[in-house]
Amino acid sequence: MAVNLADKLDTGISPQQFMDGMQKNQDEFKSGYEQFTWENESDREFFESLKFRDDLRVLLLAADWCGDVVRNVPVVFHALETAEIPTEVLILEENFDVMDQFLTMGGRSVPVVIFTDTGGYVLGKWGPRPDHVQQIMVRFKQENPDREASDYQEKMAVCRKELIAAYGEGTDHHAVIIKELRELISGF
Numbered sequence: 001m002a003v004n005l006a007d008k009l010d011t012g013i014s015p016q017q018f019m020d021g022m023q024k025n026q027d028e029f030k031s032g033y034e035q036f037t038w039e040n041e042s043d044r045e046f047f048e049s050l051k052f053r054d055d056l057r058v059l060l061l062a063a064d065w066c067g068d069v070v071r072n073v074p075v076v077f078h079a080l081e082t083a084e085i086p087t088e089v090l091i092l093e094e095n096f097d098v099m100d101q102f103l104t105m106g107g108r109s110v111p112v113v114i115f116t117d118t119g120g121y122v123l124g125k126w127g128p129r130p131d132h133v134q135q136i137m138v139r140f141k142q143e144n145p146d147r148e149a150s151d152y153q154e155k156m157a158v159c160r161k162e163l164i165a166a167y168g169e170g171t172d173h174h175a176v177i178i179k180e181l182r183e184l185i186s187g188f
Contacts, residue, residue: 003101006120008059012088015060015077022064029064032171033074039175046182050083056123056185058085061099061112063092068129069111071167075177076113076126083185104128105141115185123188130176133166 013021022029038044050056058080062069080087092099092110102112102125109128116122128134140159144152167173 003122004120005059005098005114005116005122008090008095008098009057009116009120010088012059012090015081015087015089018062018064018089018091024064025067025070026064029070029074032070033077035171036075036078036174037171038178040178043175043178043182044082046186047079047082047178050085050185053083053085055117056083056085057116057118057120058087059098059114059116060087060089061092061095061102061110061114061127062089063110066092066110067164068109068127071173072127072129072177073111075174076111076181079178079181104134105138113181115188124184126181126184129163130167130173130180132176133163133173136162136166 019026019029019033060073060076062073064070077087090098092108096108098114099108099110099112102114103109104112104127112125112127114122114125129137136159140155144155146152
């Protein structure tokens with residue numbers, strides 16, 4: 001049975017309200033937002049072409065304390081603004097019922113960008129991070145299944161450094177996110 005989130009449409013906050021209300025990482029988030037540029041003209045044209053579709057909605061699960069939200073959501077916001085897809089942010093801590101339908105390897109990882117139709121039926125999702133970065137976490141979880149192990153936190157700290165390095169310098173990862181979103185949306 002398809003997941004339906006009709007009861008969550010029109011319950012979130014706008015991207016601007018999310019940015020304005022950030023208690024953590026606001027400067028870094030806004031800097032990432034301001035640094036965004038379209039690296040590929042055909043990508044920009046693709047997202048502009050979506051303005052003519054009135055059948056898409058986005059619910060975006062996020063938390064201002066999350067590094068992946070800070071790195072990825074500014075790019076997602078630009079893409080969705082260009083496409084003029086109605087977008088609402090659902091704060092993680094207020095929406096565990098939704099989050100628990102979109103776990104990543106059994107965990108609550110954000111951001112999760114959920115595309116629905118106007119009736120709330122889920123068409124697809126993106127997140128919590130670009131695939132090449134996510135693969136580092138997949139490997140870590142496979143190699144370290146016991147969260148209670150005495151060296152788990154130490155190994156997680158090393159993993160986090162690998163994740164940050166995989167994002168690359170500056171805005172290197174922006175084009176990757178755009179590409180992944182374009183591929184996803186092209187499927188519906």
